[in-house]
Amino acid sequence: MDLNGVTIHPGALDHAAQEALVADLRDVVSAAPLFHPETSRGRKMSVRMTSAGALGWVSDRRGYRYEPAHPSGVAWPPIPDRLLALWDRLADCATPPDTCLINFYGEGARMGLHQDRDEASFDFPVLSLSLGDDALFRVGGTERGGRTKSVWLSSGDVAVIGGDARLAYHGIDRTRFGSSSLLPQGGRINVTLRVAGVSAAPPS
Numbered sequence: 284m285d286l287n288g289v290t291i292h293p294g295a296l297d298h299a300a301q302e303a304l305v306a307d308l309r310d311v312v313s314a315a316p317l318f319h320p321e322t323s324r325g326r327k328m329s330v331r332m333t334s335a336g337a338l339g340w341v342s343d344r345r346g347y348r349y350e351p352a353h354p355s356g357v358a359w360p361p362i363p364d365r366l367l368a369l370w371d372r373l374a375d376c377a378t379p380p381d382t383c384l385i386n387f388y389g390e391g392a393r394m395g396l397h398q399d400r401d402e403a404s405f406d407f408p409v410l411s412l413s414l415g416d417d418a419l420f421r422v423g424g425t426e427r428g429g430r431t432k433s434v435w436l437s438s439g440d441v442a443v444i445g446g447d448a449r450l451a452y453h454g455i456d457r458t459r460f461g462s463s464s465l466l467p468q469g470g471r472i473n474v475t476l477r478v479a480g481v482s483a484a485p486p487s
């Protein structure tokens with residue numbers, strides 16, 4: 284399924300694979316706890332986040348960027364093998380991801396329309412996995428203000444943001460809190476895999 288050039292793979296992971304991944308992510312979060320990032324304008328984002336991989340995405344009063352360590356100073360834990368395998372299966376990209384962002388959406392959390400553009404190159408796709416509660420995903424064009432299309436993502440769905448749509452505006456309007464029982468307390472986890480630190484794709 285295609286949403287303004289973003290490829291959606293519904294049900295890419297079955298329930299057992301989702302549960303195994305949640306266990307992997309619990310290990311990541313115990314090593315690198317979720318934090319509540321602030322935007323450069325000093326507003327708290329409604330999602331909590333952390334990362335795995337050589338680099339992790341952070342946002343604070345100094346702006347958005349990738350950093351080699353968690354705000355506490357500890358190195359980010361490695362990207363779980365199960366996620367590297369998902370990248371190999373669905374990203375259509377020979378370069379492995381060097382960063383894995385984990386966003387946690389509690390009740391009422393959302394993410395405004397934005398482009399993912401903090402990476403060194405836009406030649407590599409972004410792979411986005413949904414776990415837990417359903418979420419309304421909106422995708423526009425590569426210019427702000429373009430026409431948008433929306434789809435409800437459910438647990439186990441994967442979206443690949445790449446090619447001509449790599450810089451498409453996208454966001455999460457809302458979630459249906461408690462719609463999934465994957466996480467005992469409810470909520471949604473979004474995992475995005477990216478190649479952040481490599482400056483260009485090798486010629487193919």
Ligand SMILES: O=C(O)CCC(=O)C(=O)O
Pocket residue numbers: 384386394399411418420453454455473475
């Ligand atoms: O939660 C989602 O599905 C999207 C997350 C996202 O766009 C991002 O982390 O850049």
Ligand SMILES: [Fe+2]
Pocket residue numbers: 397398399453
């Ligand atoms: Fe994004």
